Amino acid sequence: MSDTNQRQHIRTKLQAGIKLSHADVGSLKLRTADISDGGAYILSEGNSLPNTGEVVYVQILGVGGDEAPLVKMKIVGDGGRGIGLEFVNED
Numbered sequence: 001m002s003d004t005n006q007r008q009h010i011r012t013k014l015q016a017g018i019k020l021s022h023a024d025v026g027s028l029k030l031r032t033a034d035i036s037d038g039g040a041y042i043l044s045e046g047n048s049l050p051n052t053g054e055v056v057y058v059q060i061l062g063v064g065g066d067e068a069p070l071v072k073m074k075i076v077g078d079g080g081r082g083i084g085l086e087f088v089n090e091d
Contacts, residue, residue: 009036017061018042021070022050029061039073039086049083050075058085 011034020042021027028049033041040058042049050056057070077084 009038011036011041019059019061020049021057021059022054024050024054033082039076039084041079041082041084043082049078052076052078052083055088056085 013034014032016032016035018030018032018040019027020030025048028047030045030047031043033043035041042058052075054075056073056075058073059070060068072088072090073085074088075083076086
């Protein structure tokens with residue numbers, strides 16, 4: 001992600017456990033660094049993650065057990081220590 005702040009939504013620092021799923025990497029347990037109304041920044045924690053433009057599914061861990069919904073998200077940036085994700089509107 002570039003140093004230029006072109007964000008449309010205010011970010012809130014939040015470390016939450018998530019499960020990220022994608023055909024190329026399977027399911028990975030990772031953590032968020034921050035969230036916003038538009039998406040989240042996920043820490044890679046040394047894992048190889050899908051490329052920018054790929055669609056992934058994310059589930060919050062520790063909330064609602066295994067019943068927490070899977071959320072479709074698109075990778076919109078690679079910041080070195082993690083990836084920027086944007087919610088995909090299914091309308």
